[in-house]
Amino acid sequence: MRKLSEALNMTLEEYKDEYAQAGGYNTRFNTNHRLGGLFRDFLADGCASLIKEHPDIVDHISGKQDKEVE
Amino acid sequence: MSIIETDKKGVYTYIPSDQEEMYRDRQAILGLFHEYTAYQSDITDDDILVDDSSISEILIRVDKRKDYFKIFHNKTDIDELKEAALIVYWLLKFRPFSVSVSLPEIAQKYVDINERFALFLLLGAVKRAVDMKGAEFSLKNDYIDLLGYAFRYWDLSKEAMMLVAETLYAAF
Incomplete structure (x- = not known):
């Protein structure tokens, strides 16, 4: 943190030096990691296993557990 | 990557996936929707309308x-x-799916079919990722209801949606 007055007076060279010292663009919080395989398969497998192993959850999502419409 | 420099002046243009790839992705989404709605006993595929241009928009x-x-x-x-x-x-x-039936009670029941399908997809994806790390997936109905409510009535940004998915994944 610095005072606004100081920030306003910062030269381009100072700014570049500081930026370089900071390591450039901050990617510390980049947590992207591909789990692998085709995304289509990933999604299809996930939905299929949700149906197979947790039919109660799918029932609940779909409203099947709500009052049936006659 | 499908963004290319189209001239020497630094102008970049987005080039959509080829039609075959778009078609495969489209079929995948429609197939999952079909699986989801197969759970419903009071509607059939013939009662469901799909806005194909919206599906393309989503994929793009x-x-x-x-x-x-x-x-x-x-x-x-x-x-x-x-x-x-x-x-x-x-x-x-884009809400690409709708149910067209003559009975108003049934039409009303499926007015939020896009939101419910979206919930199904999100939880399916989280389930798959949780399986891959070898943890046990389970959810309480109260939470599913809350998420469904949020999908219907809240303004969730793209980033918030990604955070929901990754937070759910991290919780197991």
Whole structure:
């Protein structure tokens, strides 16, 4: 943190030096990691296993557990 | 990546995936929707309308976002949970599915079919990721209800949707 007055007076060279010292663009919080395989398969497998192993959850999502419409 | 420099002046243009790839993705989404609605006893595939142009829009917008990640996040691929969350986000925006039946009670029951399908997709993706790390997936109905309510009535940004997916994944 610095005072606004100081920030306003910062030269381009100072700014570049500081930026370089900071390591450039901050990617510390980049947590992207591909789990692998085709995304289509990933999604299809996930939905299929949700149906197979947790039919109660799918029932609940779909409203099947709500009052049936006659 | 599908963004290319189209001239020497630094102008870049987005080139959509080829039609075969778009078609395969479209079929995948429609196939999952079919699986989801197969659970319903009071409607059939003939009662469901699909806005194909909206499906294309969804796929293109997700594809664009994947390029965005490559450009602005050091060439990293977007992970599967984020990709699923983006599909869910655009599904909620474009609402490509509708149920057309004569009985108003049934029509009313399926008025939120896009939101419910989006919930199904998101939880399917989280389930798959949780399986891959060898943890046990389970959810309470109260939470599913809350998420469903949020999908219907809240303004969830793309980033919030990705956070929901990754937070759910991290919780197991």
